Amino acid sequence: MKLAFSPGSPYVRKVRIAAIELGLIDKIELVPTTVAPTQRNEAYAHDVNPLRKVPALTLDNGQVIVDSFNIVEYFDDLAGGGKLIPSSGAARWKVKTEHSIIQGITDAMLLCRYESGVRPKELFWRDWYDDQWDRAWQGLTRFENSDITTRPMDAAQIALVCTLGYADFRFPDCGWHKAFPKLDAFNKRMLQRESVKISSPPQA
Numbered sequence: 001m002k003l004a005f006s007p008g009s010p011y012v013r014k015v016r017i018a019a020i021e022l023g024l025i026d027k028i029e030l031v032p033t034t035v036a037p038t039q040r041n042e043a044y045a046h047d048v049n050p051l052r053k054v055p056a057l058t059l060d061n062g063q064v065i066v067d068s069f070n071i072v073e074y075f076d077d078l079a080g081g082g083k084l085i086p087s088s089g090a091a092r093w094k095v096k097t098e099h100s101i102i103q104g105i106t107d108a109m110l111l112c113r114y115e116s117g118v119r120p121k122e123l124f125w126r127d128w129y130d131d132q133w134d135r136a137w138q139g140l141t142r143f144e145n146s147d148i149t150t151r152p153m154d155a156a157q158i159a160l161v162c163t164l165g166y167a168d169f170r171f172p173d174c175g176w177h178k179a180f181p182k183l184d185a186f187n188k189r190m191l192q193r194e195s196v197k198i199s200s201p202p203q204a
């Protein structure tokens with residue numbers, strides 16, 4: 001299997017951690033892939049993902065799976081099912097819903113990053129940036145006061161540690177460590193795992 005890969009992407013990191021935790025990483029070739037707003041990567045769009053986003057997983061038979069959660073779910077199935085995403089019942093919908101909120105936090109941070117770091121400075125829209133950042137912050141507030149920080153590892157927790165790592169990578173002065181002490185302790189605990197440590201984004 002080939003995984004379209006970018007070292008700073010929180011979505012790719014999620015998939016990579018899941019593959020390591022499920023014992024599948026040796027079956028996966030990481031393929032460095034450059035994607036960014038306004039930079040056309042026609043070959044990738046044509047052959048892999050027309051949306052020009054990473055990650056995407058190309059199976060040995062050529063089938064492509066896009067979107068990080070789908071890829072984690074595919075790995076979970078390969079590993080027997082129910083390992084990182086509960087197979088049924090209330091626990092399944094809880095993890096899926098938490099994951100969606102965490103994904104939304106990451107999406108909001110990424111939009112802030114594109115607005116402040118990629119968009120031409122003269123076009124920067126402050127109110128829009130602040131609104132996206134507020135969504136991310138409200139999301140983190142929700143998880144500071146939830147049981148996500150204390151459960152055995154699942155897909156929502158993996159997503160959360162990737163989001164926190166992305167905040168450190170792109171918004172090092174945002175103050176989340178102080179504002180959210182339970183998330184800070186969770187992050188430190190997760191970083192003791194090899195999968196989480198070795199997949200950390202490069203230094204900004």
Ligand SMILES: N[C@@H](CCC(=O)N[C@@H](CS)C(=O)NCC(=O)O)C(=O)O
Nearest residue numbers: 009011035036037053054055067068
């Ligand atoms: N919902 C997608 C989001 C993937 C995504 O936004 N990836 C970013 C990398 S961090 C990307 O490819 N950005 C390139 C672009 O939007 O041009 C997933 O979970 O896989």
